[in-house]
Amino acid sequence: MTTPSLRNELKTIVISALLALFLLPGLTYLFTHHAQTVTDKEYLSEINNGISNDSSLSAAEKTSEKAFFAANLASTACGSADPDLSQYKANVCAPYSDLWQFMLVEKISLWTLILSFLLLLVMAGLGALAFANRTAQYVSFVVGWRTLIVASALMIVVQGGFATWLSYWLTAWYAHVYVVKLILIVAIAAAMAIFAALVAIFKRSTSDNFVQGELITVEQAPALWARIREFAAKLGTPAPSQIVAGIDTNFFVTETPLTISAGGDADATAAKKTSGRALFVSIPLLRILDQNEAEAVLAHELGHYVGGDTANSAALGPKINQYDHYMQQMHDSGVTLPAFWLLRLYRVIFEFALQKSTREREFIADSTAARLTSPQGIVHSLVKISAYASYRAEVENKLFEQNEQHTGALDVGHRVANGLAAFSQSAAFTQAMQESNVPHPFDSHPPLLERMRNVGYALDAAHFPAVAANVPIASWADAIEGGRAIEARLWHAFEARFAKAHEETLAYRYEPSTEIERELVLRYFPPVAFALKKNQMFEVNYAGLKLPTAAETLSWDSVKNLIYDDATLGSDVLKIEHPEKGWLGQKTTKVTLSIARKERDQVKETMAKYWQRHQIMRAKG
Secondary structure (H helix, E strand, O other): OOOHHHHHHHHHHHHHHHHHHHHHHHHHHHHHHHHHHHHHHHHHHHHHHHHHOOOOOOHHHHHHHHHHHHHOOHHHHHOOOOHHHHHHHHHHOOOOOHHHHHHHHHHHHHHHHHHHHHHHHHHHHHHHHHOOOHHHHHHHHHHHHHHHHHHHHHHHHHHHHHHHHHHHHHHHHHOOOOOHHHHHHHHHHHHHHHHHHHHHHHOOOOOOOEEEOEEEOOOOOHHHHHHHHHHHHHHOOOOOOEEEEEOOOOOEEEOOOEEEEOOOOOOOOOOEEEOOOEEEEEHHHHHHOOHHHHHHHHHHHHHHHHOOHHHHHHHHHHHHHHHHHHHHHHHHOOOOHHHHHHHHHHHHHHHHHHHHHHHHHHHHHHHHHHHHOOHHHHHHHHHHHHHHHHHHHHHHHHHHHOOOOOOOOOOHHHHHHHHHHHHOOOHHHHHHHHOOOOOOOOOOOOOHHHHHHHHOOOOOHHHHHHHHHOOOOOOHHHHOOOHHHHHHHHHHHHHHHHHHHHHHHHHHHOOOOOHHHHHHHHHHOOOEEEEOHHHOEEEEEOOEEEOOOOOOOEEHHHOOEEEEEOOOOOOEEEEEEEEEEEOOEEEEEEEEEOOOHHHHHHHHHHHHHHHHHHHHHHHHO
16 A cells, blocks of 8 residues: 555656657657648648749649649658659758658657657566566566666767757747757756766776674684574575674665674774675674574575575665665656656565565565464564664654754663563654654565464554563673673664764754854855955855955855856856845845856855855754
């Protein structure tokens, strides 16, 4: 069942994709068809006038000639191979003539519409194929990805051509003038779109599959390694090559290469790259799970190896990552948005298929865990993990929303562990459990109630609080030598990143109203000055704009909108719209910026960033 918000999102994607495919070719086809019809009438009118004024023809001959040309309109003659029409054809259909252009572009636009419709059918077929099985899913995505790369690139080239051609003909046809600047702007935008598409095709995305954690050797946790290997043997699958301990609110297995660092920096010198099978275990979660519950989770994760889930993710994951990277580039460049919506449509179709198969595999992994351990173990673990994840998110959100800078230890781990029992008695816990989905970086999990039904152990919601609050006497976390030290290092690195991110958000929130707040804002938003001609300066700062012709800073509160006009020749012009009205409508200020072309983008980005900061600050105030 889809939610209203999801339905609205899907509607937006479908409509946007259809408009991206059909709007411009459709408009081009309608215009060229209309132009041909009008041109045919004009030619026929001229021919009939010439025949009527030809005194050498009898009345019968004039009637016959007029009937002939009425039956063979100019556009008809252009497409005819009749030798009797060769001279007529040469006169009205000369290469690059108006009619020649109309007919050629009409054919191209018609074929574009036909091929666009066929592309939709191919996408629908590939989407249906993705629902069949895992092998078909892989084939569907690879074929769909390659097809859409070509299709989106061709769409950008062809539609760029349509846009440029129409930028001349629409004004020439209806206003009997043409605007060179308009044609240049559209042509440049089309060229930029083509260039952006080509760059995106050949630009490879990079993904280190970064994980914050530390490797756990056999010597550090011999009993845990032995238990995992025992489960793997019972399942008939090779055991993981490495165990990674972290503090995230989840467990997972993968066969994708990982970059592991305790400090939270993938580029750190201490980061380690691994390959092969890996099992990630969360130390904080191991501490709240008793050994049977933890073993149920471990058995569940190892079940993904048996089903080929991790191998499939390792093969398909990089391709999905590259597809998403290309799609994002199509979105970010602006001029390639039509291609983005086409790519987005197929991505959504494929995601539905992916989610369906993922949920099925989660049910199978749950059944595996229930068979190796107990149905109660897997259900209780799901309740505890869901409770911990929900409460940790609540703790972090409250800390992040604070308007004071964090200077000491945040103690997120202790806050969550000490407050979990009380949270389990709250209305927030009840709501969280009703909507519970266990967080997971590689797969999407089914709802908790469905998973309970799947393993045949129905735990009444009234018992959730007691399960969530239950603290085990012994846990597998105790079996990891140096586990508390590892956990402390990981929390320390996490909290340092958390405090840094929080500090940056405060730079957006503060007005500032104190010297301490001002110092923080200036740390992230220092004044940025740009040198202009004639020794003038243009400055952007957190308070507003220092214009080259004004002594006082123009406050951001006096800005409603910024419009930056790039000059082809001469100086750029910044148009500042103010909130108040003037005598002739919106009050505006125009500023001439004789700025170096290489600094133009920096000026725009700086103004946008600082103005956005001001708007966020006012919204938070």
